[in-house]
Each structure stands twice: as structure tokens, then as C-alpha cells.
Amino acid sequence: MSLRYALLAILTAAPLTGYETAKRFEGSVGHVWHAPDSQIYPELRRMETEGLVQGREERWGPNSTKTRYYITAEGESAFRGWMSEPLRYAPWRDVAHMQAAYFEWTDPDSVRMHLQQHAQHYEEQIAQWSSQVQAIESHEHPMIAARLQRYPAEQHARIVAFKSFAYEGLIRLAQAEVDWANSGLALLEELEAQDAEGAG
Template structure:
């Protein structure tokens, strides 16, 4: 997926100014495909050059103007072509799993900090995704309401169902990550309670791990 396809997807709802496009993007697609605003306007210019969108300049007040972006037939064809292709999967690059696989070179305190941060991140994300699911179910999402107004009522069920399917998937992913972090924290507790040393640590007399001093550097 590219930013271009994400923007085309937003514009299928209705023509909109760059300001409104950013607002709708941040309120929907950005939950799954984040992009800084500094990248969006240049991409819209490139999309205009490629005739994926057309722009109408309309007055804004007495002296200013605003650009309204509309999806062209070419843009819709590009989106449909992208949707018709199997999604490519990028190679896995998960720093959290790589770190966890080598916690023995860390310390119990540092490993706990990592997993607590992971747990907190996905707990916050889960709240946002569950809120989005609730808002979609209640038709409180402005972009969804706009999209429904543009399409025949017979299509509404599918439109809402696909949005819910996507965001429920994000919520399920967050729950999995939260459970994984909790499992890791329990594992750390178990190992430390049994005085299992990590790299460079040895159990002290109370059964807790303490750092072992580094050996002096060799003079030769």
C-alpha cells in the first residue's frame, strides 16, 4: 500500500478540500496507515499530475481561494486495480520480538521496562480502536456518514461491515500484543523468583539477581 492509495480511498467518499481531507484522514485511515501532513500535500500534487484527482479552485471568503480535490475515473480505476491485487507482505521487522529473544543479555529491570512500555502502548491503541468500532456501529464517524450519503442504501450494509471488519482486526491485534506482554512479565517474575541469572548477573543471598562487576581490562 502507498499513501496514494490511502488518499484515493478517502476521496471515494466525496470531493473535499485539502484541509477536510487531512481531517478525515486523521480520523479514519491514519489509525491503520499513518503519514505526516508534510507528505500529503506533495502527494496530492503528484496525483493531480497523474490525473488521479482533479482540482477545482473555488472562492474562500472575499479574497482567498481553496482547492477542492475530486476523484477522477482514472483515480478510481487505480484504486480498484490496487484492491484487486493480492496484498504484498513485507518481511517481518519486529524490534519488540528481537529484543525479547535476547533478554538474557539485558537485566530483569530493563526487560520489564520494555514489556511494560509494550503493554501500555497497545492498551492505549486498543482504547482508540474500540472507540472507533463503537463510532462506526453508531454511524458517528463523519467520513462514514458522508460515504453512505453518496451510495445507494442497498450498499450500506457492506460499507459499514467492511469498516468494522478492519477496525475489529486492529483491536484483536492489540489484545494479542497486550497478552504477549503480560505473558512476558509473568515469565520474568518466574525466572527472577527462581534466582535464574542473566548475562553478567548472579543471584545474591536473597535470591535476587545483582550485577556482577566487569573484569578488569587486560594490560596486554
């Protein structure tokens, strides 16, 4: 169901064709809620059936048409409704931490590889999300630009502030992952020093 709300979120910024929706998704809300194109197209059609969006045929080239999706009043109301309901939190599933709990089953070099890879992965995420924050705050992000054009000026501050805030939360999480991996590398050295002492 989250995909549906992510798609409604995008369509509150501008009416889009299926193709544009998939592209804009990837460059905006897809950073926070990943979904492949193969899920996006059928979900848009389901949403149309349920009256949350309206598809309008548009001329596309000399002999063909394409569908542009407009959020309906019902779609906006579903989106607002979701916004005012408490979230249900899914139980935790994290394979990196699960694996780390059993690191005694591999050699120190593998542990080091895993922890370095973990830190690197989340450093890359930080870089990616930080550039999103920058594009949001400078209003250069195409979705932000479209959104600001559509909504009155007195709403602009909070539109921008909440989007930055969402990404800043992800950056905090990624930083916690990097710090954790680094503390693991320190732990590994400690354990190796203890082993060396034990053997000495």
C-alpha cells in the same frame, strides 16, 4: 504507493480540500496507515498530475481561493484495480520483539518496564480502535456519515461491516501484544524464582 490508495479511499467518500484531506486522514484511514501532512499535500498534487484526482479552485474568503480535490473516473479505476491485485507482504520489522529476544542483556527491572510499557501501549491502541468501531457502527463517524450519504442504501451494510472488520483485526493484534507482554511478565517471575533457588 499505499499512501496514494489511502488518499483515494478518503476521496471516494467526499471531495475535499488539501487541508480537509489531511484532517480527515488523521481521523480515519490514518489510524491504519499513518502519514504526516508533509507527505499528503505533495502526493495529492502528484495524483492531480496523473489524472487520478481533479483539483477545482473554490473561492475562500474575499481575496483568495483554495483547491478542492475530486476523485476522477481514472482515480476510481486505479483504486478498484489495486483492490483486485494480490498484496505483496513486506518482510517483518518489529523492534519490540527484536529487543525482547536479547532481554538477558538487561536487568529484570528494565525487562519489566519494557513489558509493562508494551502492554500499556497496546491497551491504549485497543481503546482508540474500539472507539473507532463504535463511531463506525453507530454511523456517527463523519467519514462514514459522508460515505453513506453518497452511496445507495443497499451498499450500506457492507460499507459499515468492512470498516468495523478492519479495526477489529487491529484490536485482535493489539490484544495478542498485550497477552504476550503479560506472558513475558510471568516468564520473568519464573526466571527470578529459578535464580533465587539457584542462589539458595
